[in-house]
Every structure is written in C-alpha cells, then in structure tokens.
Amino acid sequence: MLTSAVVKNKMAQGDGMSYAEFTYPLLQAYDWWHLYQSGVQVQIGGSDQYGNIVAGIDLIKHLTPRPSTSPETKRLSGPFGLTVPLLTTAAGAKFGKSAGNAIWLDKTMTSPFELYGFLVGSADADVERYLKLFTFLPLHHISAVMAEHNADPSQRKAQHLLAREVVDLVHGSQEAENTQNQHKLSRRPDLQTLQAEAENNKEGLNRVYLPHSLVHNKPPARILYHAGLAKSNSDGTRMVNSGGAYIGSQSDESTSELKFRSLKGITASTITEMMEQSNVLVLRTGKWNVKLVEVISDVEYEQKGLNAPGWEEVKAPKDEVPS
Numbered sequence: 001m002l003t004s005a006v007v008k009n010k011m012a013q014g015d016g017m018s019y020a021e022f023t024y025p026l027l028q029a030y031d032w033w034h035l036y037q038s039g040v041q042v043q044i045g046g047s048d049q050y051g052n053i054v055a056g057i058d059l060i061k062h063l064t065p066r067p068s069t070s071p072e073t074k075r076l077s078g079p080f081g082l083t084v085p086l087l088t089t090a091a092g093a094k095f096g097k098s099a100g101n102a103i104w105l106d107k108t109m110t111s112p113f114e115l116y117g118f119l120v121g122s123a124d125a126d127v128e129r130y131l132k133l134f135t136f137l138p139l140h141h142i143s144a145v146m147a148e149h150n151a152d153p154s155q156r157k158a159q160h161l162l163a164r165e166v167v168d169l170v171h172g173s174q175e176a177e178n179t180q181n182q183h184k185l186s187r188r189p190d191l192q193t194l195q196a197e198a199e200n201n202k203e204g205l206n207r208v209y210l211p212h213s214l215v216h217n218k219p220p221a222r223i224l225y226h227a228g229l230a231k232s233n234s235d236g237t238r239m240v241n242s243g244g245a246y247i248g249s250q251s252d253e254s255t256s257e258l259k260f261r262s263l264k265g266i267t268a269s270t271i272t273e274m275m276e277q278s279n280v281l282v283l284r285t286g287k288w289n290v291k292l293v294e295v296i297s298d299v300e301y302e303q304k305g306l307n308a309p310g311w312e313e314v315k316a317p318k319d320e321v322p323s
Contacts, residue, residue, distance in 0.1 A: 032056035053081035090125035248282035
C-alpha cells in the first residue's frame with residue numbers, strides 16, 4: 001500500500017513514483033468492486049492495507065446503485081473491511097515479498113527443509129510469540145519449553161519445536177519427522193548416516209549421481225554446478241571464492257563423522273586425489289545444504305538414463321560419429 005509515510009519518504013529523498021505505485025489503491029479498490037458483484041462483502045488484510053480497503057469501500061458505495069437493483073448485491077448490507085496487525089519481528093521488520101523474506105506453504109516454492117530452516121532461524125525475542133500464533137500447543141507447554149530454552153538458548157529448543165510443529169501442520173507428520181531428521185543430519189553429518197539417509201530418501205534430495213567426466217580433473221566450482229548446488233559455473237565460482245562452499249571428509253579413521261573445509265583454495269587435482277580413495281564426495285553450501293555426490297562411470301551413467309547440468313555438452317563429442 002502507498003502509505004503517507006512512504007510518500008513523505010519518497011518526497012524527502014527526491015525519488016520518483018511509478019505509475020503502478022500511484023494507481024495501486026485504485027486497482028485494489030476496483031478489484032473489490034468487481035468481487036462485490038459476486039457477493040464478496042468483506043475484505044480482510046494487514047494493517048498496512050487499511051487505506052486500500054477504505055478506498056474499495058468508497059468505490060463500491062459510489063458505483064453501486066441505491067437502492068441496489070443487482071440481485072447479487074441487493075441482499076448485501078454493504079462492504080466491510082477488517083484489518084489485522086502485521087506479523088513482524090521484534091525489530092519491527094515485516095514478512096513478505098517486499099521485505100525479501102517471504103515463505104510459501106507450497107513445497108514447490110518453499111521446500112519443507114527451507115521452511116524448517118527459516119523457522120529455526122527465528123530470533124529468541126520472537127520464538128515464544130510465534131509458538132502461540134502458529135501452533136496449537138497448550139500455553140503451559142509453551143511456557144515450560146521457553147523456560148528450558150532460556151536456560152540454554154544455544155540449543156534453540158524452542159525454535160526446533162516451532163519448526164517441527166509448523167511443518168507438521170503444513171506438510172504432515174511424516175514430512176515433519178523426515179525434515180527434522182534431515183536438518184539434524186545436516187548440522188553434524190557422518191558419512192554412514194548420510195548414506196543411509198540417502199537410501200531412505202525417496203525424493204533423492206541428499207544424493208546425486210555424477211558421471212566420471214563431470215568430476216575428475218574438474219574445478220570445485222564446476223562440480224558444484226554439475227551437482228545442482230550452483231545455478232551456473234560462475235555462481236559456483238562465486239560460492240567458492242566467498243567461502244560459502246565446503247567439502248567434507250572423515251576427521252579420522254575411528255569415526256565416520258565428517259569435518260568440512262572450505263573449497264576455496266582446493267584445486268581440481270585435490271578433488272581427483274580424494275576420488276582415488278572413495279567414489280563419494282560430500283559437498284555443502286551455506287550452513288545446512290549437504291549433498292552426497294556418488295561418482296560412477298560414464299557408461300553406467302548413460303545406462304541409468306541419468307542427467308545433470310552440463311552433461312549434454314560434455315557427452316555430445318562422444319556421441320558424434322566420424323565421417
């Protein structure tokens with residue numbers, strides 16, 4: 001909504017105002033008038049939508065005949081608007097696309113893992129309020145959890161409870177359990193558990209197969225691209241150079257727990273040497289996004305009918321028949 005505060009801020013900074021910004025209240029008002037013809041009598045929105053909703057009420061009253069002759073609107077007593085307080089963080093930031101922190105209930109837009117991670121990242125100052133708003137947990141249970149949380153905030157017990165409950169409500173209990181286990185695994189993964197999790201993961205989110213030609217003697221940035229951890233080779237290069245990509249290896253032979261080190265400074269020859277010991281690479285981007293990369297021969301890769309970013313370009317010369 002184009003609030004007076006926004007207008008004043010733009011005027012103070014000397015910024016222009018787009019046509020879309022200027023006409024948005026009118027467009028939303030006209031949209032409600034159109035819906036009103038089908039019997040939509042009430043509009044509910046966040047408190048920042050107050051002006052737009054009032055604009056709709058005024059437009060409907062102006063355009064609807066008095067007394068109304070429309071059979072759809074004749075029985076309506078008039079348009080009504082309701083506003084609710086915006087959901088904000090303790091710092092006053094709101095959620096939404098404009099704030100850059102929108103989350104979606106559709107798993108194709110925000111995966112359960114991403115939703116879980118987003119909620120686990122909730123600030124300590126916000127988590128109790130979120131538990132009361134977004135879950136059906138009894139208040140006395142929330143109070144008890146918060147007491148445990150406040151005794152050791154580093155464990156983020158309240159945040160994990162919030163994430164588990166919300167994912168359960170949105171995607172179901174089985175998805176919530178799988179997501180929680182996946183998140184725990186990504187925090188302190190070990191190779192054996194990671195491989196077992198990959199075997200049991202029907203969606204294959206943790207494992208990816210790559211052909212020999214896409215890994216051996218290839219720089220880390222390109223492997224990230226082929227494994228689907230980077231959008232492009234340049235994106236992979238950016239991740240490596242910024243220290244946001246890692247490779248895991250067993251800390252010692254007595255344990256399968258993985259120790260991650262930055263891919264920055266790791267060369268293609270180093271990756272090849274590691275592959276001589278094992279055909280599995282464990283890559284990580286960010287804090288939690290762990291991928292098990294299993295390298296197989298090019299022939300087996302083709303026989304399995306698999307594909308990966310960049311594979312078509314690499315195999316094309318092999319498929320060409322000399323004239």
